[in-house]
Amino acid sequence: MIEGLKSMLPAAASAAADGTRPAVSPAPADPSAADTLTPEDRALSTLIEDTLRGGIGWLRFPRMLEARFQRETADYRLKTLVIAGTLVAFVLNLFLISDYAMIPDMFDQALMARLWIFTPVCLIGLWLMVKIHHVLLRETMAIGADLLAGAIQMWLCISSHSPHAQAYTTGMAMIILYSNIYVRTRFWLAAPTCVALLLMYAGSLWLFPEPKLELMAPIGLVLLSTAVFTLFYLYTLEHEERLNYLLAVRQKLLQQELSSANRQLERVSRVDALTQVANRRHFDTFLSQLWERAKRDDAEVGIVMLDVDCFKPYNDHYGHPAGDACLVQVAQALRHSLRRPGDLVARYGGEEFIAVLYKAGPAQAEAAAERVRSAVYALALPHAASFVDQVVTVSVGVATMRPSDRHASPQRLISLADEALYRAKNRGRNRVCLHTATVLQPGGSSSSAAGAPPC
Template sequence: MLGAVATLPYQVFYLIYDIGFYWAVFSANLVFITAYLSVVICNAVGRHSLARDLALSVACTQVFVVTLLISSAAGVQLFYFSVGAFLALIYSNMNSRRFWLQSAGIGALFIISQFLFTPARALTPVPSPFVDIMFGGSVLGVLALSAVISYLYRREIEQAELELKLNNRKLTTLSVTDTLTGLANRRKLDETLLREWERTRRNGLPLSFIMCDVDHFKIYNDNLGHQAGDVCLQQAASILQEALVRPGDLVARYGGEEFAIVLPDTNAVGAHQVAETLRQAVGAMRIPHVPEEGVAFLSVSLGVTTVERPGPDELPEILLKKADEALYMAKANGRDQVVYLALTDQPLHA
């Protein structure tokens, strides 16, 4: 389209000034305009490689033929600079050898057109002062066309950069997401816990941690199958996620049927309340379990602990260990309950 549009001002001049004298160049340009339009059609039907090669061939041939007919004084050969810039836009995957060969070929065509197709040798030269006006128009046309090509090239780069950012963002999200439940995975949990641990150490704000286990999940899996078990975990994950109202809280799949919840800026009382809310939310859904095994509906057990300000040598793993001990107590005491253990409490088991 750019080639066809750039040709139109010259056609208007030939038509108005002396169509009989310039019939040869006028007719040739009509052929070239038709060829440019065929490039658009090739692109529209998905023949992109053909369209690319045809556009380059038509542009090079047109500049050569028109310069031969009206002479280099009209400046049409200057469009080879735009054609050279065009290479970088349409041949993004071209190997370096082919690129330099094509660039050298375009350079050779420019030299031939510039120094051999003089006004004295032109078949239909443009008289003065129109030739000077046409030369100025050619310069403006080259600059405008090169600017458009540069803009398109820049847009392609920006689009590629945007796609790269989006893909990187997707990959980053996938790397910290559990594929089954859509919750954060163990990697995200570890990163978040460490970050909040350091923040608690700096600011002295409490940090709570909850371990949550789906009760009698092995029975559920053994009786209903692994596919049903996966659906069960997805349902439990959804309930836990929806029950957390603060954006800073994190629920993650710890492994198997276990989930972990990080609660920044939450003291022991608040953490116990959150855990109880989670337990009740799962129970309220009344998800059928295996009545034949004495379990009517799905339930969860939760172990909770809190750190007020970590010591300089303490690591966040002590939260995981203490919350796991509290979870063990909840399951040992009959399941479907919340047990809180402070970090200083003695564990129930060694």
């Protein structure tokens, strides 16, 4: 989809002289200013695509992507670990109820181990988790609590002389379930943790004075099944989490690239492809908006309309590529001469340009137009086919108006500027003319010269 949008940019640029979409910015954006993906983002996008193609069966990303994943999920994991750790620090003390029922001879030791050893260790661990920023160390502390809980459970059972002591080893299943389901330890840390807990249970077969195999074997199968099923759940959960992470990052990068392409399309829809100034559609939209603003401010709006003198002979003499280069330089001179915030320069069609000036009275607009005429003349672009001068010149028409004036409208303002331009052409070209018929000669003096051969 992104590539399709990019392929549309040249076609949109070729039609930009007429414009296709209104915009509100006073001047076209520089093409180099368009937001694009950084090289790092492009490398990340490529890495994500490669990872998705290769699969994440081992629940590991390439090093750079893995570091990013761990960093961006660290806060969520910390929140999960803190909540789970806080609960287990107190909930595991509920085992004291079953301790009293199943192994009453070890209740005092259970009270000491659970309440005065396990609970403080968990609380201190939670405090440390918040302080440290090493992700693996946080996870290791979490499985350390699981192993401590398992060790306490097996120690109490093995040390008890209660006839229910061996059956009470089923409490290990609750520890496995809590660790894998609620804490959701990372799979490659949960797997060795489960193995360690199962080995603790297996070791009890040699540590119980008289192990009852007909009881211990089914319990062992229950613990093994619990570990296998919960590990499968953990694997599926982490696989889905990692896959969703990749898809989310890829979506974010695609949206960023799509936004960049949309901005580029918007830019070319309101910019003349040749001269890189606003096109006529954008000018019309901007003038309409500026007119409404001027109504509220009771401000004058000025229009400067200019035409390159004898441009057709220029094209015939120097060729169309040279003519295009000439228009580009004229547009640049126009932009550099009218740099006030709120002013807009546009290509009006062919060799004709137009500018709108906000809060510009007749004197200001006339002075701005003379700056434009002088700037183009100063370019000294050779024009051997012109009857006006040996260099490229422009004729400029100027008009100003307040929206509150009688019969005022944007169309009327443009019409007056066009009439002034026509008079400037008829009076010898290379001059500025206000719609009041005041004419500035090159250098600023007035004239009422009439008649000039058409070209």
